Amino acid sequence: MIKNLGVQLYTIRDYMKSAEDIRSNFKKLRELGYTEAQTASSGEVSYEELAEIAKECGIAIQGTHYDMDIMENDLEKAVREHKALGTTNCGIGGFWNLNTPEETKAFIKRANDIADRLFEHGIKFTYHNHSHEFKKIDGNISSWDMLVDGLNPEKTSFVLDTFWAANAGADPIYWIKKLAGRIDILHLKDKGYTTARHVTQDNEIILEITEVGSGNLNWDGIIKAAGETGVKHYCVEQDRNFLSGDPFESLDVSAKFLKKYM
């Protein structure tokens, strides 16, 4: 059961240029049924200002996609901004250099160190996946397997992205169950033939990110597994391929589909 529906603000990144923009678009999100947001950055305003606007519009912040270097080098700022936003989930959108066991081990150590320091301030480090983590880098072991094995389950959590997992051929339901208790935020993103029906020169129709419910992911199974394993926040993210080029139109379709789980 989804209690509150959230949205990853990367989805509307082009509509957050000024405080005024953010205000009017947060109101739009509310009207479409979204009461929570995960930040992707603070755009042209400060996080403090963003937090104010969110509050004013009735949008709760689920978590962030934040800068790992700031977490590492300016903990005070990271903590202050997360306190201002009113969230304990301080995350990164992904880490790209996980191509070898050594690279992955180094990242895990770095992330766990940061998580230790954040946790002293009541904040958890979150990791959001794409597909590249599912590359097998050590026999049949993927960097994802190493992250699951190596990140501190007490002080970190995963923002599992259903699309990117499925895109890699992985079974989102399997991973939701396997990560029971370790997913605070679940990214809802569908994979299917886009309504845009992109057709390339060789007449291939592109399988891509699409509105939740318009693709082929097993949403009944995913939402059920998420409910059973203690997922706290649900977050729709759509990176591209918007209906009529308008992310709000796409977010409307996703929210309407997800109503049956609310």
Next chain:
Amino acid sequence: MIKNLGVQLYSIRDYIKTAEDIRLSFKKLKDIGYSEVQTAGSGEISYEEMAEIAKECGIKVQGTHYKYSTMLEDLEKTVREHKALGTNLCGVGGGMRYMGTTREGVESYIKQVNKLADRLYEHGLKFTYHNHHREFNRLDGEDISIMDMLVEGLNPEKTSFVLDTFWVATAGGDVCQWIEKLKGRIDIIHLKDRGFTTVDYGAPDERGRLIQLDYKEIGKGNLNWDGIMKACEKAGVKYYCVEHDDYFIDNDPFKSLKVSADFLKKYMRGIENDR
């Protein structure tokens, strides 16, 4: 539990041109753990001759990917060749080009296939349909996919699905769910993994596609094989067929097929299970 492991011969299409080639390749398949095959054409020889070679090498034919137009136009030849091969599963590798994405197109294909399946069935043959990803496209202007239409429309008694795990996953479909949904209607399952190819990972292309995600040896990709095998058993799948279209280890399909067979050993009936 897999009893006998099969391979779709498309995987070794470049090694089955002549009778001598086929004999050699079949022996190689036996050596690396395959005792069954599904055909994809008969190369330069006749199906009758191919059947002889298979028999000689101890390879059983699970089914075919056969020419749809031949089924329609020459039933007698179709039946004869399948009898020669010793299989009753007469299938197509796909039918999207006959269907398109309109309701009319899909409905008329289903009608034609069911009629054909009726005729094949009189001779003890079943029509089989092998999916790719495109069947998971929605019908124009509707919320139902072509795959849903096929599942609903094809005669469950006289047709069956050759569900392809890779293509379901590629479309974003839940492979285990589809196997459960098609309970009793999958005679042959195509085992094919999806993961990162040996090509180095790079940035997504301009459409965001990670083109390096493609066919992998079973176990080297990310499909949930424990779940899939369990679902297959519950759904009454009869034949297991590894298909590997491209991106072979050292460009050698036999090397890739061996890795797949070795991985799948854990799902095969062992001595301890026979007791």
